[in-house]
Amino acid sequence: MESEGVLLSLIHEHPMMPFNDLRRGDCCRRFESQSDGYYCKTCDFFVHKKCREEISQLINHPSHPDHTLWLRYKSCSRCDLCGITNDNLSYVCKMCDFDLDLHCAKYPPPDVIDNFETHHHKLTLVKQLTRFDCSAKCGKIDVGFPYTCCECDIDVAFHVFCVWHPSAELSYSPEVNHPSHSLHPLKLLTGDPPEYSDGRCRLCRRKIDRKFYHCSSCNFTLDLPCVLNPPPQSLLDLKVHDHELTLLPRLDSFTCNACGLKGDRSPYACFHCGFMIHQDCLRLPRIININRHHHRVSRTSVLGDGAMNSVCGVCRKKVDWTCGGFSCQRCLGYVVHSKCATREDVWNGEELEGVPEEEEEDIEPYMVIDENTIQHFSHKEHYLRRIHGNGIVYEENKRCSACTHPIGLQSFYGCMDCDFSLHQSCAEFPKRIRHVLHNDRLTLVTSKELDFFTCDACYRWSNGFMYIHETVKLDVLCGSISEPFVHPSHPQHPLYYIPTEFDGKCNGCDSSEKLLRCIEGDCGFVLGFKCATLPQVVKHRVDDHPLSLYYGEEEASGKYWCDICEKEINPKNWFYTCKDQQASLHIRCVRGDFSGLMPRSIVKWRGKSYEVMLNNSVTRPFCSYCLFIAKERPAFLKITVIVVSD
Template structure:
């Protein structure tokens, strides 16, 4: 765990595929995610030993190695030949690497009861070339050899027997094969992986399974399945439509003969009650919906009402496919059945009377709602977001001349669950930290003003902390945006690659998490008499120059424009790097003065 913290800034959460072991695509597990890169590690992988001894490399110990997100690992695991993930064990002397899965596998030094050879077979823990005596495949690592006969074998070949009775195919025995027969698929009928050196096959039923499925077969029957009231049994190689999810992509159903009920293995343990980011309420699994035309609230495609789906008891027209609802990034992986529903969001203000409030950040005085600002050249600054206020609505203190809050900033909740880390966060005003600099764990920008903080002192600026899903932005009015943890997407606004992004699942529209909060209206010293307005891209054939740096401007990206003067500006040239700072910054042991190059209004986001 400590070595991971040197590379990644981790927080506890749940996730799917682990970047340490590459497992977990189909189930949620407890672990840690990096604030900045979005990389996820299972708890067990994160707590792996720093140094181990392994019988496949007895000459030296192996030390754990962690790679940064932007460092692609070019090596493969010496055992399974699969590309190494971000975390693996390594010997720098021999350039020997092994992944976290293979390092946990039992290592046999000898095979004394082989059914294919009468003598003792011993492991050669070296990368040596050999031809397996059973399957005749040339290989280059870790053979089991007979020192008397000078014969070599793969471990799977040496441990295999000529015929087995298999629980998932009880009607006929399976025979060992080392070559795929004609008119037979090249993949395992259960897991779908490609068949390798040795596998088992039933010629009568054209049924094949690889060694992994032979060693770890799925249960043939489930006596008390979560998804059905009767026992269900596995019946491979049957075309069917899953009663739970409505899909027909896996020909290995579990079946209840008396009900004609069929279900995928992955759907058997589906959660009953969940909360997804596409809806405000909890949704509940139903075995079927009312007879009607239903559209999925995530993918907007048809839902077969005769199959299972999630629906909201409070919103009679909202339903979601099972698979859409349980996707990573849509569902947080927490089953809510049996957990009472609570609303953590608390207001940060109380209404005194119409147009007057008392705010938790300024408790001694009353704030008055103003519809318009009389500021002209020098804008008044919001204490929460540190953006100037050129127009209303905003609140101003009835007794203090300089305490101003945008209306939407004043209405931010005092407590909430943040949309990124699913943690309880509390809003802290700037009273006690007026000049202290903060670093937001989401957008990685320095800021001043209001901030959200967790009980573990994780800090988010008020913009990132206020994001909720679905997120609406006027640059993309037709569809909502959702937080995307997959990263490495190009932002439509700035053109940068981003880790934390807001994405449209309909049309592949991506925004870096910092861009939706760009002010839509600013003033700049290069055009003091007019406002500059944010443009969300123009015709790519149009050519523009930035008035400040005099370099060409990409018209497909966002930029600022003065409609009166018909001049354009790069966003960075207009805003600079310090848009979230006040005039004084406390950077102990000195204090710094910030000279703004712009005056701004509030941004156009609508969470």
């Protein structure tokens, strides 16, 4: 099993689970007569078990005898042998950029073929890149390995795929009797489906390919997988339903009892109690983790009247309590639609039935020493003492090591032996979280363990604390956002992250990236992660008092001008202003480009080391990158970057 996992990791970037569903493989572009394989739900990527067993990382192939070919995933390359573009698995020569898809690697075209329907002489494969006009019906001008005729006086050349097909591709019966359509035999058709059909398989609803079976008398169409490996006419699975289920292979509108959604064809039905279910819902997992809840959720056949007034924990729409779904055994009333729980941006694809639940781990970030003293996991060498903010005196000389913002007016923990500080709120961030932007748990990493990074939610540079899992990185402010999220700019309604159902722009900055939205009626309030994590109060030398974040005006009453750059401010967007609104400033002019970097820290960028310095001197330095004088920024946030070593 270990070697199998290693080989699968060479084939695909995500975990793949054993899967029993006959389909055209993303490995060899063929339907197999057996359906065992491996499937990635995230990418809808399927590999035949037989192909997986035959795949090697290195091969020597007769079409390219001079060099060894290497297996490559996500090649998005054009096979030099057959000319077909392959988006998944292929073999490549690192010496001369020769590409060979897995289909041609497994089933290489013969050196000589007889295809008298296309040409009256034998055709020979030319094993070198040649520019040619295909003499078949396609007539395309191309560069590749053509079949040519050595007997004709004129140049004749054909694409490989225009004149040759593996015999297995031609072995389908011209007519079949199918258990799902016993009235008439189904005939093999090639090309586009009839205009009167809906172009989809009657059983699985997938779009039919260029080859399919059809009954013109009944307008009944099946794709090749459903013909070669038909779904069972009846089944008994007590994990799905208590009684035997029967397949109804017809077009008929129904409501699936497992997910509560409408279906239009071929459900499994129980004649004993009227239960009906999509074929896809037969494979719903039993126990899973989702990224919006801290506990496991379990599938149930009926949510029950306890969920009568509940809404789905993902889409926030009302659930049908008479249907099935997922619920939390620990949190009363927390339910999720079956389709929402198994969305690829919510579930990581792992079935947890039979997998022991992890013991409750210590996610508390600190140990309490006394009423005002803690020992934080990021600073175990010294104790931290709580210092209460008074809401009046702005502390601009200290910065929080977690979020890198100035301490400001907030309460914080300060080290009694060194210059380490944490906002009280930042000190309470747990060591592990689940987050709406990622399907696996994220771990809190301190600034001692990393260089600067770009947050995947707000896209700001930071060298503070970070939540991370594999390649996903969130700064602690974005990582702390959970549902329901309440922001001072919109206190009347909570906000939720529902990315696939809504397009809009942030009310604060007009960005369309990573949006939280209000779901109450026609409210339409939208907020991006970047604006959601802006500090409410900042300090700048243009005013003696702290500046507050102003949430714009729906109906602009006049013009505003930034006191730093002296350019106009869009009053509908957010900006900073003083108490009496005598000063107004662009957010970027206040915050700068490097507000997430700690002053006096060293960052490495493009092979060089830089020291982050406050840009608060009378004589502003030159930028070592563009060689212009650094733009003016606020005293504690206007940061310029200078080279200290190469």
